[in-house]
Amino acid sequence: MLNFPIFGGTTGHLLGAALATILVGPFAAVIIVTVILLIQCLAFGDGGLTALGLNLMNMAVIAPLAAWMAYKPFATRNDKVGVLVAAWTSVFAASIAATIELVGSFGLSGGAYGIEAAIAVPSMLGYHAVIGIGEAIITGGIYIYLAKVAPEIIRSRKVAKEAAS
Protein backbone atom coordinates (compact mmCIF):
# COMPACT_ATOMS: atom_id res chain seq x y z
CA MET A 1 0.00 0.00 0.00
CA LEU A 2 1.52 3.20 -1.15
CA ASN A 3 0.21 6.20 0.72
CA PHE A 4 0.55 9.71 -0.55
CA PRO A 5 -0.48 12.86 1.26
CA ILE A 6 -3.41 15.03 0.26
CA PHE A 7 -4.65 17.94 2.35
CA GLY A 8 -5.44 18.33 6.03
CA GLY A 9 -3.42 15.39 7.28
CA THR A 10 -5.06 12.79 5.13
CA THR A 11 -3.50 10.36 2.72
CA GLY A 12 -4.63 8.31 -0.19
CA HIS A 13 -3.32 4.93 -1.14
CA LEU A 14 -2.57 3.97 -4.66
CA LEU A 15 -5.06 1.49 -6.04
CA GLY A 16 -3.35 0.51 -9.28
CA ALA A 17 -6.58 -0.79 -10.76
CA ALA A 18 -6.57 1.72 -13.60
CA LEU A 19 -2.91 1.06 -14.36
CA ALA A 20 -3.52 -2.68 -14.49
CA THR A 21 -6.61 -2.18 -16.65
CA ILE A 22 -4.73 -0.05 -19.14
CA LEU A 23 -1.76 -2.42 -19.30
CA VAL A 24 -3.52 -5.75 -19.48
CA GLY A 25 -7.24 -5.09 -19.98
CA PRO A 26 -10.10 -4.99 -17.46
CA PHE A 27 -10.59 -8.71 -16.89
CA ALA A 28 -6.96 -9.56 -16.25
CA ALA A 29 -6.88 -6.46 -14.05
CA VAL A 30 -9.71 -7.87 -11.91
CA ILE A 31 -7.57 -10.96 -11.26
CA ILE A 32 -4.40 -8.97 -10.60
CA VAL A 33 -5.99 -6.56 -8.13
CA THR A 34 -7.76 -9.49 -6.45
CA VAL A 35 -4.41 -11.17 -5.87
CA ILE A 36 -2.89 -7.92 -4.61
CA LEU A 37 -5.72 -7.41 -2.13
CA LEU A 38 -5.59 -11.05 -1.00
CA ILE A 39 -1.88 -10.80 -0.30
CA GLN A 40 -2.19 -7.43 1.40
CA CYS A 41 -4.89 -8.90 3.64
CA LEU A 42 -3.52 -12.39 4.30
CA ALA A 43 0.21 -11.69 4.40
CA PHE A 44 0.32 -8.14 5.74
CA GLY A 45 -2.94 -7.73 7.63
CA ASP A 46 -3.91 -4.64 5.64
CA GLY A 47 -7.69 -4.57 5.41
CA GLY A 48 -9.53 -6.98 7.68
CA LEU A 49 -10.52 -10.47 6.68
CA THR A 50 -14.18 -9.70 7.32
CA ALA A 51 -13.98 -6.66 5.04
CA LEU A 52 -12.18 -8.57 2.30
CA GLY A 53 -15.34 -9.36 0.33
CA LEU A 54 -16.41 -5.75 0.07
CA ASN A 55 -12.82 -4.57 -0.51
CA LEU A 56 -12.55 -6.98 -3.43
CA MET A 57 -15.89 -5.81 -4.78
CA ASN A 58 -14.90 -2.14 -4.60
CA MET A 59 -11.25 -2.19 -5.58
CA ALA A 60 -10.80 -5.37 -7.62
CA VAL A 61 -14.09 -5.45 -9.55
CA ILE A 62 -15.72 -2.03 -9.61
CA ALA A 63 -12.49 -0.02 -9.94
CA PRO A 64 -11.04 -1.81 -13.01
CA LEU A 65 -14.41 -1.91 -14.78
CA ALA A 66 -15.00 1.78 -14.05
CA ALA A 67 -11.50 2.55 -15.29
CA TRP A 68 -12.14 0.66 -18.50
CA MET A 69 -15.47 2.34 -19.16
CA ALA A 70 -13.90 5.73 -18.54
CA TYR A 71 -10.85 4.99 -20.67
CA LYS A 72 -12.62 3.52 -23.70
CA PRO A 73 -14.11 6.67 -25.22
CA PHE A 74 -10.67 8.35 -25.08
CA ALA A 75 -8.61 5.39 -26.27
CA THR A 76 -8.47 6.25 -29.95
CA ARG A 77 -8.54 10.02 -29.57
CA ASN A 78 -6.33 10.95 -26.65
CA ASP A 79 -5.06 8.00 -24.69
CA LYS A 80 -3.12 10.10 -22.17
CA VAL A 81 -6.23 12.02 -21.13
CA GLY A 82 -8.03 8.68 -21.05
CA VAL A 83 -5.48 7.28 -18.60
CA LEU A 84 -5.89 10.25 -16.26
CA VAL A 85 -9.68 10.09 -16.43
CA ALA A 86 -9.64 6.31 -15.94
CA ALA A 87 -7.39 6.57 -12.87
CA TRP A 88 -9.53 9.24 -11.23
CA THR A 89 -12.77 7.42 -12.08
CA SER A 90 -11.52 4.11 -10.69
CA VAL A 91 -10.81 5.65 -7.30
CA PHE A 92 -13.99 7.69 -7.20
CA ALA A 93 -16.19 4.76 -8.29
CA ALA A 94 -14.65 2.53 -5.61
CA SER A 95 -15.25 5.23 -3.01
CA ILE A 96 -18.89 5.60 -4.09
CA ALA A 97 -19.31 1.84 -3.65
CA ALA A 98 -17.62 1.96 -0.25
CA THR A 99 -19.82 4.87 0.80
CA ILE A 100 -22.97 2.98 -0.19
CA GLU A 101 -21.73 0.00 1.83
CA LEU A 102 -20.92 2.11 4.89
CA VAL A 103 -24.25 3.93 4.80
CA GLY A 104 -26.15 0.73 4.03
CA SER A 105 -24.43 -1.04 6.90
CA PHE A 106 -25.31 1.84 9.22
CA GLY A 107 -28.96 1.69 8.17
CA LEU A 108 -29.28 -2.09 8.33
CA SER A 109 -27.59 -2.41 11.70
CA GLY A 110 -29.49 0.48 13.24
CA GLY A 111 -26.27 2.44 13.77
CA ALA A 112 -24.18 -0.38 15.27
CA TYR A 113 -21.89 -0.63 12.22
CA GLY A 114 -21.02 1.61 9.32
CA ILE A 115 -21.15 5.38 9.17
CA GLU A 116 -24.16 7.65 8.83
CA ALA A 117 -24.74 9.24 5.45
CA ALA A 118 -24.41 12.84 6.69
CA ILE A 119 -20.73 12.18 7.52
CA ALA A 120 -19.86 9.35 5.13
CA VAL A 121 -21.04 10.92 1.89
CA PRO A 122 -19.22 14.28 2.01
CA SER A 123 -16.06 12.91 3.67
CA MET A 124 -15.59 9.76 1.61
CA LEU A 125 -16.41 11.38 -1.71
CA GLY A 126 -14.55 14.61 -0.92
CA TYR A 127 -11.31 12.94 0.13
CA HIS A 128 -11.41 10.43 -2.67
CA ALA A 129 -12.06 13.05 -5.31
CA VAL A 130 -8.65 14.45 -4.30
CA ILE A 131 -7.04 11.02 -3.83
CA GLY A 132 -8.15 10.25 -7.38
CA ILE A 133 -6.00 13.12 -8.61
CA GLY A 134 -2.98 11.56 -6.90
CA GLU A 135 -3.81 8.23 -8.48
CA ALA A 136 -4.11 9.95 -11.86
CA ILE A 137 -0.71 11.62 -11.51
CA ILE A 138 1.08 8.39 -10.56
CA THR A 139 -0.78 6.28 -13.12
CA GLY A 140 -0.21 8.87 -15.83
CA GLY A 141 3.49 9.08 -15.00
CA ILE A 142 3.99 5.33 -15.23
CA TYR A 143 1.90 5.17 -18.41
CA ILE A 144 3.90 7.86 -20.17
CA TYR A 145 7.14 6.17 -19.11
CA LEU A 146 6.01 2.76 -20.33
CA ALA A 147 4.57 4.15 -23.55
CA LYS A 148 8.03 5.48 -24.24
CA VAL A 149 10.20 2.49 -23.35
CA ALA A 150 7.88 -0.42 -24.14
CA PRO A 151 4.78 0.74 -26.03
CA GLU A 152 3.79 -2.73 -27.25
CA ILE A 153 3.04 -4.05 -23.77
CA ILE A 154 0.14 -1.65 -23.37
CA ARG A 155 -2.70 -3.92 -24.28
CA SER A 156 -5.47 -1.33 -24.14
CA ARG A 157 -4.00 0.45 -27.16
CA LYS A 158 -4.22 -2.66 -29.27
CA VAL A 159 -7.74 -3.40 -28.08
CA ALA A 160 -8.84 0.13 -28.83
CA LYS A 161 -7.22 0.07 -32.26
CA GLU A 162 -8.83 -3.24 -33.15
CA ALA A 163 -12.20 -1.91 -32.07
CA ALA A 164 -11.71 1.17 -34.23
CA SER A 165 -10.68 -0.65 -37.41
Add this chain to the structure above:
Amino acid sequence: MIERRYLKAIVGIVAIFAVGLVFFFLFSAAYGDGLERTMEEAGVEEHDPVYQAPFSYGDDYLTALLAGILGFGLTFGVVFAYFKIAGKGKGERKEAR
Protein backbone atom coordinates in the same frame (compact mmCIF):
# COMPACT_ATOMS: atom_id res chain seq x y z
CA MET B 1 12.98 -14.72 -21.42
CA ILE B 2 12.53 -11.10 -20.44
CA GLU B 3 13.75 -8.58 -22.96
CA ARG B 4 16.43 -6.17 -21.90
CA ARG B 5 14.39 -3.03 -22.26
CA TYR B 6 11.52 -4.52 -20.22
CA LEU B 7 14.03 -5.23 -17.52
CA LYS B 8 15.25 -1.66 -17.83
CA ALA B 9 11.69 -0.35 -17.54
CA ILE B 10 11.02 -2.46 -14.45
CA VAL B 11 14.25 -1.36 -12.81
CA GLY B 12 13.44 2.26 -13.64
CA ILE B 13 10.00 2.16 -12.07
CA VAL B 14 11.20 0.25 -9.01
CA ALA B 15 14.03 2.75 -8.55
CA ILE B 16 11.64 5.70 -8.73
CA PHE B 17 9.42 4.13 -6.10
CA ALA B 18 12.37 3.16 -3.89
CA VAL B 19 13.54 6.75 -3.83
CA GLY B 20 10.02 8.18 -3.67
CA LEU B 21 9.16 5.99 -0.70
CA VAL B 22 11.40 8.11 1.52
CA PHE B 23 9.30 11.17 0.73
CA PHE B 24 6.07 9.27 1.17
CA PHE B 25 7.25 8.30 4.63
CA LEU B 26 8.21 11.85 5.51
CA PHE B 27 4.81 13.20 4.61
CA SER B 28 2.22 10.51 4.96
CA ALA B 29 3.27 7.71 7.28
CA ALA B 30 1.59 9.23 10.32
CA TYR B 31 -1.75 9.96 8.69
CA GLY B 32 -4.70 7.76 7.88
CA ASP B 33 -6.16 7.39 4.40
CA GLY B 34 -9.51 8.71 3.15
CA LEU B 35 -11.53 5.94 4.74
CA GLU B 36 -9.66 6.07 8.04
CA ARG B 37 -10.11 9.83 8.12
CA THR B 38 -13.84 9.46 7.48
CA MET B 39 -14.05 6.88 10.29
CA GLU B 40 -12.27 9.29 12.59
CA GLU B 41 -14.70 12.07 11.75
CA ALA B 42 -17.61 9.74 12.39
CA GLY B 43 -16.07 8.51 15.65
CA VAL B 44 -16.08 4.92 14.44
CA GLU B 45 -13.40 2.54 15.66
CA GLU B 46 -12.07 -0.62 14.12
CA HIS B 47 -12.83 -3.85 15.92
CA ASP B 48 -10.08 -6.23 16.91
CA PRO B 49 -9.01 -8.23 13.89
CA VAL B 50 -10.27 -11.81 13.69
CA TYR B 51 -7.17 -12.79 11.77
CA GLN B 52 -3.52 -12.11 12.51
CA ALA B 53 -1.31 -11.67 9.48
CA PRO B 54 2.20 -13.13 9.59
CA PHE B 55 3.92 -9.95 8.31
CA SER B 56 3.48 -6.23 8.55
CA TYR B 57 4.52 -3.35 6.33
CA GLY B 58 7.07 -2.34 8.92
CA ASP B 59 7.58 1.13 10.26
CA ASP B 60 10.88 2.27 8.83
CA TYR B 61 12.36 2.46 5.40
CA LEU B 62 14.24 -0.82 5.45
CA THR B 63 11.46 -3.04 6.77
CA ALA B 64 8.97 -1.39 4.42
CA LEU B 65 11.33 -2.01 1.52
CA LEU B 66 11.66 -5.67 2.49
CA ALA B 67 7.89 -5.94 2.88
CA GLY B 68 7.50 -4.35 -0.55
CA ILE B 69 9.90 -6.83 -2.12
CA LEU B 70 8.15 -9.73 -0.41
CA GLY B 71 4.74 -8.43 -1.50
CA PHE B 72 5.96 -7.93 -5.04
CA GLY B 73 7.34 -11.46 -5.15
CA LEU B 74 4.19 -13.00 -3.71
CA THR B 75 1.92 -11.02 -6.03
CA PHE B 76 4.00 -11.73 -9.09
CA GLY B 77 4.25 -15.41 -8.21
CA VAL B 78 0.53 -15.89 -7.63
CA VAL B 79 -0.55 -13.90 -10.69
CA PHE B 80 2.04 -15.62 -12.87
CA ALA B 81 0.98 -19.04 -11.60
CA TYR B 82 -2.67 -18.20 -12.17
CA PHE B 83 -2.18 -17.17 -15.77
CA LYS B 84 0.05 -20.19 -16.39
CA ILE B 85 -2.65 -22.48 -15.05
CA ALA B 86 -5.38 -20.60 -16.88
CA GLY B 87 -3.40 -21.32 -20.00
CA LYS B 88 -3.02 -17.78 -21.14
CA GLY B 89 0.71 -17.63 -20.59
CA LYS B 90 0.84 -13.90 -20.17
CA GLY B 91 1.34 -13.27 -16.53
CA GLU B 92 4.17 -10.78 -16.87
CA ARG B 93 3.07 -7.87 -14.86
CA LYS B 94 5.01 -5.14 -13.18
CA GLU B 95 3.55 -3.87 -10.02
CA ALA B 96 5.67 -1.40 -8.16
CA ARG B 97 4.22 -0.93 -4.76
